[in-house]
Amino acid sequence: DTGVSQNPRHKITKRGQNVTFRCDPISEHNRLYWYRQTLGQGPEFLTYFQNEAQLEKSRLLSDRFSAERPKGSFSTLEIQRTEQGDSAMYLCASSPGPHWRGLAGGPAGDTDTQYFGPGTRLTVL
Amino acid sequence: QQQVKQSPQSLIVQKGGISIINCAYENTAFDYFPWYQQFPGKGPALLIAIRPDVSEKKEGRFTISFNKSAKQFSLHIMDSQPGDSATYFCAAPSYPGTYKYIFGTGTRLKVLA
Numbered sequence: 001d002t003g004v005s006q007n008p009r010h011k012i013t014k015r016g017q018n019v020t021f022r023c024d025p026i027s028e029h030n031r032l033y034w035y036r037q038t039l040g041q042g043p044e045f046l047t048y049f050q051n052e053a054q055l056e057k058s059r060l061l062s063d064r065f066s067a068e069r070p071k072g073s074f075s076t077l078e079i080q081r082t083e084q085g086d087s088a089m090y091l092c093a094s095s096p097g098p099h100w101r102g103l104a105g106g107p108a109g110d111t112d113t114q115y116f117g118p119g120t121r122l123t124v125l
Numbered sequence: 126q127q128q129v130k131q132s133p134q135s136l137i138v139q140k141g142g143i144s145i146i147n148c149a150y151e152n153t154a155f156d157y158f159p160w161y162q163q164f165p166g167k168g169p170a171l172l173i174a175i176r177p178d179v180s181e182k183k184e185g186r187f188t189i190s191f192n193k194s195a196k197q198f199s200l201h202i203m204d205s206q207p208g209d210s211a212t213y214f215c216a217a218p219s220y221p222g223t224y225k226y227i228f229g230t231g232t233r234l235k236v237l238a
Contacts, residue, residue: 004168031224042131042214042228043169056225091168095224110176112157112218114226116168 004117023092030097037089127151131229144202148215
């Protein structure tokens with residue numbers, strides 16, 4: 001499967017616990033994004049990486065949230081001291097970026113196209 | 126930060142009918158406007174996208190129409206089918222700055238058999 005993958009798909013935790021989500025982007029995509037989606041709303045931007053550099057963070061990303069992309073491949077999103085308001089779907093997306101040459105069998109198309117993973121559904125009790 | 130206004134919030138169409146969803150944006154850092162389709166419990170899937178060097182793009186039953194001067198774009202689904210029942214999101218690049226998207230609030234489409 002050449003798509004974006006996310007793990008776990010579902011996470012139930014108690015308030016105050018820490019959780020970590022993983023995203024594996026499409027191979028060799030330079031850009032990786034995290035979004036949060038609550039019921040009945042569109043995805044809201046959280047943060048964005050160009051290779052391993054975190055270039056932008058939303059004001060939604062409080063100091064309890066941290067994201068990394070250590071080798072410019074997979075990324076992790078950690079939420080510390082979870083709160084009930086953190087309950088949402090956390091979506092990861094990747095896009096080729098300007099220097100992508102593509103892989104045989106991979107998604108074709110525009111360098112700005114963002115391909116989303118299936119999401120991680122977080123429930124904080 | 127700009128907003129993307131999407132309408133209608135929900136839409137019910139008979140099988141074979143035309144579904145039309147509209148979006149308006151304020152400003153963009155670059156011209157690229159995608160539409161995503163999302164089924165319950167799934168991530169958004171790219172449906173169709175346009176760079177407005179053209180005013181219209183068609184892929185199968187799906188068409189994007191773009192009005193740059195009005196800063197509006199719309200999705201038309203021709204011959205709507207029950208399998209098209211999903212939530213549709215438009216998106217526009219953020220302004221100013223980087224490559225993030227601002228999404229509309231979504232349109233829940235139901236196609237009646």
